[in-house]
Amino acid sequence: MGDVAMTVPVLRALTKQHPELKITVLTRAFFSPFFRDLEHVEVFPADVKGEHKGIFGLYKLARQLNKKKFYVIADLHNVLRSKMLKKFIRCKRFISIDKGRKEKRLLTSGQIFKQLKTTHQRYADVFRGLGYAVDLSKPSFPKKVALSTKLQELVNNHSKKCIGIAPFAAHEGKMYPLNLMKQVVEKLSEDNQVILFGGGKYESEILNEFENSFDNTINLAGKLSLDEEMDVISNLDVMLSMDSGNAHIAAMLGVKVITIWGVTHPFAGFTPFNQPQDYGLIADREKFPLVPTSIYGNKYPENYKEASSSVAPEVVVEKIKSII
Structure with a gap:
């Protein structure tokens, strides 16, 4: 994706x-x-x-x-x-x-x-x-989509800053540990609206638990079409994502994207479009010197599974706050 x-x-x-x-x-x-x-x-x-x-x-x-x-x-x-x-x-x-x-x-x-x-x-x-030069240095993006009545009722954003969080990835080595992500959601939801993205029964159940634990937190996993999810994402103030598809969807819509990297690394060329270098939060290479262990995050030593945990929740929260 x-x-x-x-x-x-x-x-x-x-x-x-x-x-x-x-x-x-x-x-x-x-x-x-x-x-x-x-x-x-x-x-x-x-x-x-x-x-x-x-x-x-x-x-x-x-x-x-x-x-x-x-x-x-x-x-x-x-x-x-x-x-x-x-x-x-x-x-x-x-x-x-x-x-x-x-x-x-x-x-x-x-x-x-x-x-x-x-x-x-x-x-x-x-x-x-093919003979068609493309200059990517001055990008343009679509306008924010006016949310339908259905989406307005779901999102229910009253003037709070809107933060999207997509905590899952195709491979475990690319994910931020869920216990740490829960701390991030807890802190951000105190003053902002947090919207959670995911798919499938397993992810929906975890995100439901997040939603039920904190105020100002909404789980959209499994509730919307891709079209509708894109409408919501276009209205975010910032998206927090792993090295995964949601980061690229938000970036293509012109949304600011903070990414957390585990066993993969931006040097491989998969940084979301038009995002500053410091928007990527990288695993500590002094503790995990083999990073990147693979391009897609599917190969890594067992003790590297939670390499992204070397990024403290406080660092994630402060980075997002500095942007919004």
Whole structure:
């Protein structure tokens, strides 16, 4: 999800700087709301678990796409599925992203420790390779969405600053320990409204417990569509997130994003778009010198599982207060 969300500010810049282009984004239908306010951009949904599953499904998908007669194709994913699709699609120009896999291996093996090219710039480089330079230095963002009556009743924000918190990530090594996050929520909810984001039964149950423990705390997990969640996020004063999709959704909407990093690190290039360096709260590398242990947070020594705990709750709270 984060990879898809990171394409949005790049496509926004591309379409503004090259308004003659018409863009078709091939992605899962679930992600369609990400592109809802981009001009000259349409979404073609890929059903990779159903109609378009496997090699025969990709062949069927290619036949459907070929009817559109694309001038160029930009592969921003560069995985086996997109490589197979390339063999079936009729198009003279096809360029794939350079993910910098070698540099990232050096970073996670400890052979180098420096900032690598951001994923946003890697996306922009693909379009530059097609002849469409993209300048990301002066970004624009959509306006805050006027909340529907349903969302106003849910959020119930009376003049308090609105802080979003998304405490979960795909891998445990990327998460801030929940007992510490509870301390953060408790402190922030004293003077602000805290809105919790998550998904699935397990996450909803934990966030319900947070909601029931503190005033001014609302759990939206499992209650809204992605479209509606984006509407709420667009109205936040700040989002607190792990190195995960919610950080990139908030950033693409122009919201300030504080991120907590465990076994991953911003140097790999996944910092949320247009966020200052000091908005990323990093695990203590004196205590955890192997960070980053992997790019996606799925590989780490057992004693690194709670590397992010080296960021004190007080530090998180003070950083957010300094912004709002």
